[in-house]
Amino acid sequence: MTALIETRNLKKIYGTGEATVHALAGVDVKVKRGEFVAIMGPSGSGKSTLMNILGCLDSPTEGEYILDGRVVSQLSREELAEVRNQKLGFIFQAFNLLPRLSTLANVMLPMLYNPDEEVSDDEARNRAVASLEAVGLGSRLDHLPSEISGGQQQRVAIARALVNNPPVILADEPTGNLDSKSSVEIIDILHKLHDNGATIVMVTHEPEIARHAQRVICVRDGLIISDGHDGESECMRSY
Amino acid sequence: MKFKRTLRIAWEGLTLNKVRSFLTTLGVIIGVASVIVMLAVSSGAEAAIADQINALGANLLIVGPMRGMPGASKTMVIDDALAIEEQVVGITGISAEQAPPAQDIKANGVSLEAISVIGTTADFPDVRDYAVADGRYFNAVEDDRKAKVAVLGAGIAKDLFGEFSPIGQTVTVGSTKLTIIGVMEEKGIVSDLDYDGRIYLPINLVFQKYITGMTLSSDRVKTIYVKVESQDKIDSVITQINVLLAERHDVDPAAPDFSVQTQQDIIATQEATTAAFRDLLAWVAGISLLVGGIGIMNIMLVSVTERTREIGLRQALGAKPQDVLMQFLLEAIILSLVGGLVGVILGVGGSYLFNALGTMQTRIVPLSIPLAFGAAAIVGIFFGYYPAAQAAKLEPIVALRHE
Numbered sequence: 262m263t264a265l266i267e268t269r270n271l272k273k274i275y276g277t278g279e280a281t282v283h284a285l286a287g288v289d290v291k292v293k294r295g296e297f298v299a300i301m302g303p304s305g306s307g308k309s310t311l312m313n314i315l316g317c318l319d320s321p322t323e324g325e326y327i328l329d330g331r332v333v334s335q336l337s338r339e340e341l342a343e344v345r346n347q348k349l350g351f352i353f354q355a356f357n358l359l360p361r362l363s364t365l366a367n368v369m370l371p372m373l374y375n376p377d378e379e380v381s382d383d384e385a386r387n388r389a390v391a392s393l394e395a396v397g398l399g400s401r402l403d404h405l406p407s408e409i410s411g412g413q414q415q416r417v418a419i420a421r422a423l424v425n426n427p428p429v430i431l432a433d434e435p436t437g438n439l440d441s442k443s444s445v446e447i448i449d450i451l452h453k454l455h456d457n458g459a460t461i462v463m464v465t466h467e468p469e470i471a472r473h474a475q476r477v478i479c480v481r482d483g484l485i486i487s488d489g490h491d492g493e494s495e496c497m498r499s500y
Numbered sequence: 501m502k503f504k505r506t507l508r509i510a511w512e513g514l515t516l517n518k519v520r521s522f523l524t525t526l527g528v529i530i531g532v533a534s535v536i537v538m539l540a541v542s543s544g545a546e547a548a549i550a551d552q553i554n555a556l557g558a559n560l561l562i563v564g565p566m567r568g569m570p571g572a573s574k575t576m577v578i579d580d581a582l583a584i585e586e587q588v589v590g591i592t593g594i595s596a597e598q599a600p601p602a603q604d605i606k607a608n609g610v611s612l613e614a615i616s617v618i619g620t621t622a623d624f625p626d627v628r629d630y631a632v633a634d635g636r637y638f639n640a641v642e643d644d645r646k647a648k649v650a651v652l653g654a655g656i657a658k659d660l661f662g663e664f665s666p667i668g669q670t671v672t673v674g675s676t677k678l679t680i681i682g683v684m685e686e687k688g689i690v691s692d693l694d695y696d697g698r699i700y701l702p703i704n705l706v707f708q709k710y711i712t713g714m715t716l717s718s719d720r721v722k723t724i725y726v727k728v729e730s731q732d733k734i735d736s737v738i739t740q741i742n743v744l745l746a747e748r749h750d751v752d753p754a755a756p757d758f759s760v761q762t763q764q765d766i767i768a769t770q771e772a773t774t775a776a777f778r779d780l781l782a783w784v785a786g787i788s789l790l791v792g793g794i795g796i797m798n799i800m801l802v803s804v805t806e807r808t809r810e811i812g813l814r815q816a817l818g819a820k821p822q823d824v825l826m827q828f829l830l831e832a833i834i835l836s837l838v839g840g841l842v843g844v845i846l847g848v849g850g851s852y853l854f855n856a857l858g859t860m861q862t863r864i865v866p867l868s869i870p871l872a873f874g875a876a877a878i879v880g881i882f883f884g885y886y887p888a889a890q891a892a893k894l895e896p897i898v899a900l901r902h903e
């Protein structure tokens with residue numbers, strides 16, 4: 262099976278001269294369809310930089326990124342927006358829900374930007390409700406983000422990431438702002454998604470969370486230093 | 501429909517911050533309403549002037565000394581008026597008028613100070629379309645004989661005698677006792693003259709009793725009104741008067757010491773004044789609309805900055821630069837269109853109200869409504885575009901990281 266995600270010599274360089282930072286110093290990574298990958302590494306090692314490029318939110322200084330057979334590192338802003346809408350589901354550490362919209366409206370947001378297919382209001386609503394039910398929030402449709410717990414907010418964010426059925430779910434420290442009980446809930450949901458065939462790439466600092474992934478990639482100073490499939494990698498021991 | 505969706509997003513954005521949206525629109529509301537009201541006011545003023553001038557009577561010519569020419573005011577005399585009446589063909593009457601200094605008057609135990617006295621010839625009511633309401637006007641014979649009679653303006657009659665008829669009573673004008681033979685109908689103020697507040701006397705009596713200290717030229721008249729038979733004879737009458745008076749005054753017809761004006765001439769002069777007034781008002785209103793537009797731009801810029809993270813998130817979820825641009829542009833356009841609509845309603849309503857309350861005569865200029873509304877829409881697009889373009893230019897990751 263070909264890789265769903267593939268990067269070749271990916272580099273991200275910030276600043277010039279003395280102040281140059283190689284946030285990514287040449288990253289080659291392949292993720293196959295249906296994999297659950299955790300990315301670990303110390304603070305400032307380049308994990309978020311990598312995730313943002315994989316998520317088409319940022320572009321690499323050098324190198325290629327191929328997503329689902331398409332070289333996305335050369336796409337226009339419009340095309341990238343479509344890729345984000347159709348191929349990628351994001352889960353942020355800070356949830357990033359719009360505070361004045363209900364949970365339902367938040368989950369419906371991605372469908373507002375679907376490029377071709379015309380999603381009717383009813384269908385959009387049904388899909389959003391189904392998505393919220395899948396994360397166990399079927400009874401919280403009309404609440405504002407401020408009216409539910411952090412764990413619940415992150416579940417709304419997951420529902421939003423799922424609503425367009427993207428092949429890839431990207432999560433940058435999804436449990437970073439949560440207590441351990443909520444973290445477990447979130448990781449259980451991600452597990453379930455994976456079991457249903459989703460491809461997940463997740464950044465985390467916590468070994469217990471990373472342990473749920475099939476594969477742990479360890480990053481340091483903008484380079485991959487280990488890539489293990491058993492969850493017993495060198496990176497996790499070093500924490 | 502993609503547009504409908506974007507429209508809804510923009511609408512949601514606005515309704516989430518209702519107070520701010522309202523305050524932003526206020527600038528446009530005031531701008532649009534003032535454009536409509538101000539044009540209605542100046543158009544109303546024009547209409548009022550035209551009405552008043554037409555109220556002088558149809559087909560009226562006004563003959564007077566040439567304005568600004570030294571000595572010209574001394575050459576026009578009552579005999580000129582009589583010559584016009586006798587020799588010019590195509591007229592139905594003339595009314596020569598002279599106004600001596602204001603006089604104190606006394607009647608029925610009431611005294612009034614500094615009342616305008618107008619000496620006229622007998623055809624005055626006819627020529628000026630100004631009828632006698634009670635009693636009668638003096639006739640030509642009485643005028644010739646300098647009969648001691650007076651006709652009161654409606655206001656004067658009321659001030660002196662209240663509801664009672666003053667006919668046959670005596671009024672003392674200056675130091676002369678006169679018999680009141682008539683009261684004019686109410687006419688109000690026309691071209692700044694209060695017709696009701698005056699008293700009308702035979703012009704020859706005025707020459708004798710009230711023009712003092714200038715005995716040599718005590719037959720001078722201020723204005724000769726000439727009523728022409730019909731519209732198509734006006735040109736011919738003007739020519740005859742020009743020839744006749746130039747000969748009588750012994751002046752070159754090309755540089756006369758008198759002028760013959762039609763009502764149209766006077767209306768045109770007045771309109772030039774009101775046009776300047778209207779232009780000024782239009783500028784003021786236009787500038788207030790511009791200020792409203794700048795208000796929209798200001799708020800939209802604040803809004804874009806404030807909602808940078810929201811923009812980043814929408815981009816992360818698939819919003820294209822075009823979607824972001826349209827969202828903010830539509831917000832600005834909705835603000836200005838709603839402002840425009842409310843402004844039109846307030847402007848039209850306000851104009852009617854001014855009229856109904858009698859504050860000002862207004863006449864809504866139909867064109868001003870699409871004009872003001874269109875200007876509001878353009879203001880929205882013009883001032884909304886820059887902030888919207890700023891929002892669309894943001895890189896997703898930069899916007900998302902914005903604090």
Ligand SMILES: Nc1ncnc2c1ncn2[C@@H]1O[C@H](COP(=O)(O)OP(=O)(O)OP(=O)(O)O)[C@@H](O)[C@H]1O
Binds near residue numbers: 275282284304308
């Ligand atoms: N916009 C930027 N401008 C300059 N330097 C940046 C920028 N973004 C990231 N960096 C630098 O790039 C390096 C990698 O940052 P990145 O955020 O990817 O680290 P990380 O592994 O996600 O860290 P953490 O675990 O703290 O989230 C850091 O040295 C950081 O200072």
Ligand SMILES: [Mg+2]
Binds near residue numbers: 308309310433
């Ligand atoms: Mg990070």
